[in-house]
Amino acid sequence: MVNTTAHSEARESHIAGTLVEAFKPLMEADPHGFRTKFRKMAADPFAFFRGSACLFYADMRDLTDQWANEQTSRVWIHGDLHAENFGTYMSSTGQLTFDINDFDEAYLGHFSWDLRRFTTSLALMCWQKALPEDAVRSLTRTYLSSYLDQVNHYDDAGQTDFALHLDNTSGSIHAVLLAARASRRTDLLDGMTVVENHERHFQDNGKTRRLEADEHAMVARAFDDYLGTIPSDKRSEREVFYHVKDIVGSTGFGIGSAGLPAYNVLIEGYNEALENDIIISMKQGNVAAPSRVVTDEQVASYFKHDGHRTVISQRALQVHTDTFLGYTTVDGVGFVVDELSPYKADLRWDNLTEPDEIEPVLVDLGRATAKVHCASDEDSDQDLVTFQTERAIMGVIEGRREEFIGDILEFSLEYAKTVRADHALFVDAFRENRIPGVPST
Numbered sequence: 329m330v331n332t333t334a335h336s337e338a339r340e341s342h343i344a345g346t347l348v349e350a351f352k353p354l355m356e357a358d359p360h361g362f363r364t365k366f367r368k369m370a371a372d373p374f375a376f377f378r379g380s381a382c383l384f385y386a387d388m389r390d391l392t393d394q395w396a397n398e399q400t401s402r403v404w405i406h407g408d409l410h411a412e413n414f415g416t417y418m419s420s421t422g423q424l425t426f427d428i429n430d431f432d433e434a435y436l437g438h439f440s441w442d443l444r445r446f447t448t449s450l451a452l453m454c455w456q457k458a459l460p461e462d463a464v465r466s467l468t469r470t471y472l473s474s475y476l477d478q479v480n481h482y483d484d485a486g487q488t489d490f491a492l493h494l495d496n497t498s499g500s501i502h503a504v505l506l507a508a509r510a511s512r513r514t515d516l517l518d519g520m521t522v523v524e525n526h527e528r529h530f531q532d533n534g535k536t537r538r539l540e541a542d543e544h545a546m547v548a549r550a551f552d553d554y555l556g557t558i559p560s561d562k563r564s565e566r567e568v569f570y571h572v573k574d575i576v577g578s579t580g581f582g583i584g585s586a587g588l589p590a591y592n593v594l595i596e597g598y599n600e601a602l603e604n605d606i607i608i609s610m611k612q613g614n615v616a617a618p619s620r621v622v623t624d625e626q627v628a629s630y631f632k633h634d635g636h637r638t639v640i641s642q643r644a645l646q647v648h649t650d651t652f653l654g655y656t657t658v659d660g661v662g663f664v665v666d667e668l669s670p671y672k673a674d675l676r677w678d679n680l681t682e683p684d685e686i687e688p689v690l691v692d693l694g695r696a697t698a699k700v701h702c703a704s705d706e707d708s709d710q711d712l713v714t715f716q717t718e719r720a721i722m723g724v725i726e727g728r729r730e731e732f733i734g735d736i737l738e739f740s741l742e743y744a745k746t747v748r749a750d751h752a753l754f755v756d757a758f759r760e761n762r763i764p765g766v767p768s769t
Contacts, residue, residue, distance in 0.1 A: 340753040343383060344763045350382035350620070354588065355765040361579075362766045366758050373744075374410075374452045376751040381408045381433055381445075381617035383750070387743075388441055389621040395732060396438045399720035402627075403701055404644045404713055407433030407618045409442040410449035414693060415674035416508040419491070419648035420562050424508055424671060426492040426501050426692075427646060428700050432664075434641030435618040436627050436712060439701055439721055440736065446697065447471065447740035450690075452747060453677060461741070463683045468740060470687050472733045474694025476725070482702045482718040490699050491647055492692055500680060500689050508673040514603050516670040521574075521594065521605070528602050529574040530594060537577040539591075547575050547591050550610065550656040554665045557639070557654035564598075564651075571596035573605065588612045589658070592668065607668040608652060612661055613638050630712055633662025644710045645700040 348355070355362045369379040377384075393401070406413070406428055419425045447468050454464045478490075494505050521528050530536055539547065555563070555570060564570070574594040590611040597604035613634030619627075631637035635655040643649050652667040680686050702718040725732050757763050 336753060339750065340757050340762070342386075343380075343750055343754055344757050346383045346386045347380065348764055350615070350617070352765060359766055363768070366763070366766055366768075370751075370755045370758060372456060373748045373751040374449065374456060376754055377449060377452055377747050378408075378410055378412065380750075380754075382620065384445060384448075385441075385617045385621045387746075388438075388444075393438050393440055394735070395440045395724055397720075397724055399715055399717075400440075400724050401438045402436055402624070402713065403439040403717050403720070404641060404710075405435060405437045405439060405442045405618065406431065406645060406697075406700060407435050407437070407442070407616055409446040409697065411446065411453050411677060411693075412449075412674065414696065416505055416672055417650055418669055418671040420651045421648050423491070423493050423648075424505050425648070426497060426505055426675075426696070428696055429672070429674075431638055431642040431645065432614050433616045433618065434638060434645060435616040435622060436624070437618040437622050439717070441618065442697065442701070443472065443475065443736050444739055444743070446693075447736055448743045448747065451740045451744035454686075455744060455748070457681055459683065464741070465737060467683060467686055467690055468737045469733060471690040471694045471697075472736055474691045475698045476729060476733075478695040478698035479702060479718050479721050482698065483716075483722045490695070492696060497692065498688070500685070501675065501692050504673050504675055508671045511670045511673070513606075513670045516607065516668065517603070517605055520592070520607060520668075523602060527573070528594065528605050530576045530592060535579050536592070539575060539577060543577075544575055547593070547610070547658060548572060550658045550663065551575075551593055551608075551665075554610070554654045554656035554663075557656065557665075558652070562651040566598070568596045568600055569598070578609070588614060589661075591658075606652075608665060609668045610656065610658070610663045610665050612658075613655075613664050627712060633657065635662030635664045637662075638664045640710060644713075645703065647699070647703050 351362065365379060369376045408430065409428065413428060413430045414426070415429045416424055416426050417429065450468060450471065451464055454467065459467075492501060492505075494502065494509070497505060517528070521530050532538065551572060572593060572595055576592050578590045578592045588611055590609065593608040593610060595606050595608060597606040613636075615634055616637065631640065633655075635657070639653055639655045642653060650667055650669065652665070654665045656663050656665055675689070680689065701721070758766070758768050761768055
């Protein structure tokens with residue numbers, strides 16, 4: 329007979345140890361922030377899954393992946409692909425685009441890891457919507473089939489400059505794009521800044537802090553250094569552009585960014601009109617969860633720091649990135665720099681409750697996933713992946729399509745059960761102060 333108590337205690341210890349190993353420096357820097365993060369993770373299994381990518385990859389270390397060979401184990405991956413990491417952005421070509429977002433965990437690894445992580449998140453979300461297993465299986469198959477069809481299309485056509493826009497989407501994704509299109513820069517500015525004496529500056533509130541002179545000067549220098557990391561074809565030559573008007577420390581990032589120092593920089597925009605001011609985010613780069621299990625020294629040494637790694641990865645994975653994307657260092661630590669854009673809107677799943685509502689969304693998400701994998705190869709501006717990803721993926725799956733879909737599908741259903749059990753163990757460990765460094769009260 330299996331000693332279930334001993335097994336649960338061992339798994340709880342593994343969960344706590346993995347979280348501490350991944351986040352110890354940040355826990356020490358901001359224990360209150362991590363208590364808030366853990367409270368959010370405790371809400372439900374999906375929230376726990378979102379916040380524990382490090383645990384997922386610790387488990388991937390021990391998984392035999394039959395779809396990983398010398399090439400398909402060395403693909404640019406998103407690293408934290410789940411159902412809520414999709415939304416809109418304004419591309420450098422001026423088109424509103426629906427795509428995968430949040431590249432904090434992006435790295436090189438097995439292409440199947442992204443698919444396993446997404447389909448697990450889908451299984452968790454469907455379970456919370458009380459959808460029957462047959463429906464979950466059908467929806468998972470829809471996503472994986474769409475992914476493979478798009479990869480195969482790239483392999484046949486040799487063209488990966490695909491994106492989801494207003495003119496080629498419908499339903500829920502089209503609605504997200506329309507909502508983003510209706511957003512106004514002035515609404516974002518009015519929510520975060522005030523105008524006094526004919527000039528705009530950040531509000532003083534619980535989400536910002538004023539900087540002492542030395543820190544302000546350090547961040548201002550870091551911003552100047554960042555400007556040199558914007559590609560020349562995306563940098564504005566207007567004299568007033570990038571003029572710094574105000575800098576504050578900031579908080580309020582998502583569930584995965586607890587403890588990470590961040591700043592907001594208010595700059596002069598396209599002209600001196602106050603309505604055109606732009607808010608730039610500077611956030612400390614995080615150690616990518618896949619990097620803890622990928623031991624390729626060539627990959628690790630390629631990046632100057634985690635801010636650089638995040639930006640290079642995003643440029644590899646996303647076609648026509650935001651014109652403000654870049655990186656810098658603050659006190660020797662890498663930061664990611666990007667615009668806090670009014671045109672970012674996330675895909676919401678609240679009102680998608682029935683399989684026939686969810687299925688068409690998954691068709692587009694499968695295509696979007698294929699696009700990020702296949703755009704990130706020898707045609708992109710990096711030299712870590714020097715082969716055609718779509719050809720490598722099709723090569724390893726050739727003649728085994730149904731086997732591949734079945735493998736990823738069964739994994740996702742089983743791993744979703746593991747996540748639900750892990751969530752319960754995590755909640756108990758957190759409540760009883762069995763996670764070192766983050767007291768529950």
